[in-house]
Amino acid sequence: xxxxxxxxxxxxxxxxxxxxxxxxxxxxxxxxxxxxxxxxxxxxxxxxxxxxxxxxxxxxxxxxxxxxxxxxxxxxxxxxxxxxxxxxxxxxxxxxxxxxxxxxxxxxxxxxxxxxxxxxxxxxxxxxxxxxxxxxxxxxxxxxxxxxxxxxxxxxxxxxxxxxxxxxxxxxxxxxxxxxxxxxxxxxxxxxxxxxxxxxxxxxxxxxxxxxxxxxxxxxxxxxxxxxxxxxxxxxxxxxxxxxxxxxxxxxxxxxxxxxxxxxxxxxxxxxxxxxxxxxxxxxxxxxxxxxxxxxxxxxxxxxxxxxxxxxxxxxxxxxxxxxxxxxxxxxxxxxxxxxxxxxxxxxxxxxxxxxxxxxxxx
Numbered sequence: 001x002x003x004x005x006x007x008x009x010x011x012x013x014x015x016x017x018x019x020x021x022x023x024x025x026x027x028x029x030x031x032x033x034x035x036x037x038x039x040x041x042x043x044x045x046x047x048x049x050x051x052x053x054x055x056x057x058x059x060x061x062x063x064x065x066x067x068x069x070x071x072x073x074x075x076x077x078x079x080x081x082x083x084x085x086x087x088x089x090x091x092x093x094x095x096x097x098x099x100x101x102x103x104x105x106x107x108x109x110x111x112x113x114x115x116x117x118x119x120x121x122x123x124x125x126x127x128x129x130x131x132x133x134x135x136x137x138x139x140x141x142x143x144x145x146x147x148x149x150x151x152x153x154x155x156x157x158x159x160x161x162x163x164x165x166x167x168x169x170x171x172x173x174x175x176x177x178x179x180x181x182x183x184x185x186x187x188x189x190x191x192x193x194x195x196x197x198x199x200x201x202x203x204x205x206x207x208x209x210x211x212x213x214x215x216x217x218x219x220x221x222x223x224x225x226x227x228x229x230x231x232x233x234x235x236x237x238x239x240x241x242x243x244x245x246x247x248x249x250x251x252x253x254x255x256x257x258x259x260x261x262x263x264x265x266x267x268x269x270x271x272x273x274x275x276x277x278x279x280x281x282x283x284x285x286x287x288x289x290x291x292x293x294x295x296x297x298x299x300x301x302x303x304x305x306x307x308x309x310x311x312x313x314x315x316x317x318x319x320x321x322x323x324x325x326x327x328x329x330x331x332x333x334x335x336x337x338x339x340x341x342x343x344x345x346x347x348x349x350x351x352x353x354x355x356x357x358x359x360x361x362x363x
Contacts, residue, residue, distance in 0.1 A: 036193060036204060038175025041168065044188065045160050047179070052157035056131045056141050060149050063095070063123040068116040070109035073139050082131050082143035087183035087214060091146040092116070096123065130214060144183070145214035152250045153213045156186055162257040167264065174206055177226060178233075180341040184216035187341045189233060191226045196271075198278050203227055205271045207243065207264060208235055210345060218247045221263045222349070223270055232331040233344070236277075236352040238270040274355075281323035281358045289315045289326050296330065296354050302346040310337050323358055327351045 059076060067075040074082045074092075084092065093100040096119040104112045126149045131141035163171060171190070178189040191206030208224040210217060221244035222235040244263035251259075286292050290312040297308040315321075315329035334347035 038177040041171040083139045088143040
């Protein structure tokens with residue numbers, strides 16, 4: 001007998017065969033879960049220490065004793081020669097009052113060396129030169145920066161050594177989702193392994209550490225949030241204050257360790273405030289979101305106009321016209337279109353400042 005038929009009474013005396021209801025279809029499979037991907041603290045620590053091994057000892061020299069060769073190398077007293085990376089070249093140009101690319105675009109190596117050496121010989125004072133080992137063998141090293149003799153950098157290796165000694169257990173709860181180096185800065189982004197649900201958005205809170213061993217920026221540690229669905233990042237200042245900000249000057253190891261422990265240890269309390277800003281921002285509609293993007297990014301010298309315009313296109317295309325949607329559009333462009341970690345840093349900071357200005361209650 002057909003299993004899809006059932007016997008039901010047709011009247012008081014007869015029975016009829018009618019089709020039985022079709023079995024309910026199985027429930028759809030749950031949506032795929034995006035897994036958090038990242039590196040352990042130990043893995044990043046090992047890389048930082050290996051990178052530090054490539055540093056050459058700092059040299060303090062009189063500027064007038066420096067010479068440029070026709071090959072574009074800087075020769076120090078004693079014959080040591082350094083190649084210049086882009087940041088060091090900018091430093092030399094600033095020190096000597098040169099517009100390097102414009103002035104030397106069509107100059108020969110000999111002409112460039114003659115002009116630079118003339119200015120070296122007339123420049124008083126000393127500079128601290130930081131350099132990498134040059135594994136290519138082209139020179140004795142690669143100049144990283146020309147700094148004031150009294151500049152006392154807080155190197156990445158010191159920071160991670162203090163973390164390793166004082167906080168390794170705590171840092172095992174984080175995964176490093178991004179580690180990026182430029183000629184002038186370093187960026188480390190780490191998020192907590194536990195995700196938090198903010199009205200349907202899964203967010204991993206954490207921190208972003210930015211540093212410069214070459215005088216380009218202070219040491220800073222900011223509250224960071226990663227939206228798992230698109231891996232956008234966002235940096236926030238709670239109470240108008242960053243978790244850690246310190247200019248490069250002398251500091252004892254114990255003081256540095258204490259500053260790091262306090263900064264990372266108090267993050268969970270700050271996250272709760274940030275989550276409330278996000279929930280409220282999701283309820284506030286902005287009439288002209290493209291104008292809001294222009295107001296957020298337009299005054300920043302660090303954000304190219306092309307990225308501002310792309311963020312305007314994205315916020316209108318995606319259709320989330322809330323304060324939260326504006327933040328997401330900016331951070332999406334910062335992450336996917338932009339490739340410069342320093343520009344991304346500024347865009348995520350500016351978006352975070354906008355979110356932090358969210359009113360306590362939706363209108």
